[in-house]
Amino acid sequence: MKRILFLLLLAASASAQSYQPAPENLEARKWFQDARYGLFIHWGVYSILGDGEWVMNNQNITVPVYEKLPRFFNPTAFDAKKWVQVAKSAGMKYITITSKHHDGFAMWHSKVSKYNIVDATPYGKDVLKALADECEKEGIKLFFYHSHLDWHSPDYFPRGKTGRNLGRPESGDFDKYLQYMDAQLTELLSGQYGKIAGIWFDGWWDQAVDEHEKNERKTNIDWKLRRTYDLIHKLQPAALIGNNHHVTPFEGEDFQMFERDLPGQNQFGYNTSTISQLPLETCETLNGAWGFELKDQRYKSPEQIVRYLVNAAGRNANLLLNVGPMPNGEIQPEFVERLAAAGKWLQANGETIYGTRGGIVPPQDWGVSTRKGDGLHYFHILKKPATSYLFIPNVTAKIGSIQTYEGKKPLKFKQQPEGLFVYLDGISTDNWDTILEVRTK
Template sequence: MKRLLLTSFIYLALLRISSGQAYQPSPENLAARQWFQDARYGLFIHWGVYSILGDGEWVMNTQNIPVSAYEKLPKFFNPTAYDAKRWVQIAKNAGMKYITLTSKHHDGFAMWHSNVSPYNIVDATPYKKDVLKQLADECEKEGIKLFLYHSHLDWHHPDYFPQGKTGRQTGRPESGDFEKYLQYMDAQLTELLSGKYGKIAGIWFDGWWDQALDEHEKQARKTHVNWHLRRTYDLIHRLQPAALIGNNHHVTPFEGEDFQMFERDLPGQNTFGYNTSSVSQLPLETCETLNGSWGFDLRDQRYKSPEQIVRYLVGAAGRNANLLLNVGPMPNGEIQPEFVDRLEAVGNWLKTHGETIYGTRGGIIPPQEWGVSTKKGDTRHFLHVLKKPTTNYLFVPNFTPKVSSITAFDGKKPLKFKQQAEGLFVYLDGVAMNDWDTIIEVQTK
């Protein structure tokens, strides 16, 4: 009861805050942004009661399961093999610096002990334990930062109305009070950010797009409801000033957001049709899944190879972005060995080559046909050759800093070069080309 009263107090206080003021990130937030960019690599985890059906996290929508039937799933959710310590160790062995866990997906089920609604893993399942609390405690012990994915849309809550363009066959009433739903959402966010789960590194929103019913409105950044984003964002920043806010809305960032994300595409690309071509000056992150599904899919065998993952990670870093790589644990709480083996292989690569990724920023030249570049400080530049040139040299256009030396990163072999007005020529004689990523280090004065 005390927590609910505190939640109501905070919520009412925020109603009085004018969102007309421009968002000014706190010093803690700015420091967190820098850490986030330095981290470069994180583990995304989609896990919930939907895993029982083995058909991905959208199963409630894709199979048109009504709320009354879907509510039976928690009774079968008993993940006795869940081991938070093991999950965190998998992330660390992979070279990942943070974990983003689905606290609530579109099905509306809370993966923590919520006092706002009994529709949660402690009150509605035979497991009776708070998996988020276990993970938060283990992340703190091991120095891994924890972000929370939180769905804006909700196929379960009766006040999520109008229903939007998804989950329309779930049997929810054709009425509702959207303002009450927003109060419910903010109350649950208050629970997550009020200290029980420690320092939350950020909130990863998804679902704003559900109310943008046509492409024109989406591009205009308008929806059929008022999400009161600034009100929610102000609440988060007030509770935890360092927490970073991102929103997978697929449009240019709104005021109050701290990083920009891209779904299944690198910044500036839009092969999946989700993303805006606009790339902001905020820290960037691209998310991709290790197979073809986000949540556990029993039939999905489309596992990406370690080589593909490394090349995607390098491509993201070269565009000044992080890679958030997803796994969908099984309903018993285990992360599939097919995922673990691939993550460990990438971790082994990072043990040797991580300094060309961690703590870097996108290079001073844009992505080229041969690959990308990263830089560390003002004098160390890394050329990541992802496609072998057809010539015996690598041409780096418009590379203006004065070069003092060039070496192959593996083996440290000095390389000959020629720097002219049009760019830099790096001669590849004796360089062993690597199918994953051939790295050349350029030292400038």
């Protein structure tokens, strides 16, 4: 505990200064952008009830009743190797898993709370440790999702708009709670789980939305973000910090995330319209839910997965695609099959996604573009044009050549002041993604 207090003091001192990313952090940001594709995993004792990760709040299950759930959590079918292989066969480069969700239950052997998978369940094993070891072995980087919100802690106070009927006392010491959160983060980042790629924060759902700023959440709660962020960067300088708060990124954050929408879109009403210069990531579910939902059959097809990934890459963003494993520790076959099918597409076309940035052509009605370096570009045609040619306005870069990515068939084109005409006569289009390889002079 002395070490934790010492680190907190160091972080408090550093927070008065402007955040300057360490060289290894900047290198990690580049890796992150190059990776482009990750596996999101929502899994915890809530999986037992088969009604999503918000079941405690949605069903108004009080803390004493919810505390019975860990006694039934015995995921004997959990196999870290299988999970990592699912990600690898899908073409994913990193995994982000829930270390602690809003229910406050720790999925590792926490020393500051007995409310954890080792001490409170018959399973009695540290799944994060097993996953971290397997990720290290297979070259997959590991992020931890960590909730700011905590429906279990009596010190998480004052109450917001969630978790109001869970039987918690109407008092609490919020700073004590934040110190507890930092102590648990210190456990996760102090070395026993190896090099952690980053922390994915979530949990500002209690804060009201300002009527005058529809896309901005009030930030009147002092989360002491810089104290926490500086602590994380002190423990592991390369670790990337993102926060799903849906507002403009704060100092100390290393990437910006968008929930269930592509950058610049706000169909679900969660996201700010501000797109920062930080690396970007969009997260989405493979079916309709984050945590395991027994009745949810809304599975996305491999085609939908690929097209979402391409659309994200064309907007200079990663895709973090979520699965909610079953309470026994298995990832549903429906998920595995679809991820593997999308992975086969990446085996053939991954060069146009991995290591790319947003292209010279902004997103169009017909699709997007990606680029590698300054001279190599890919046009991803996701919607077949109504004409026999593709017209792209305002292309100022001088085009040298255009060919199909598959088969390398040269295509005729004409570049004029109003834009670029690419003639598609004689080529077959792909329903998933027709890719053109473009070189500029």
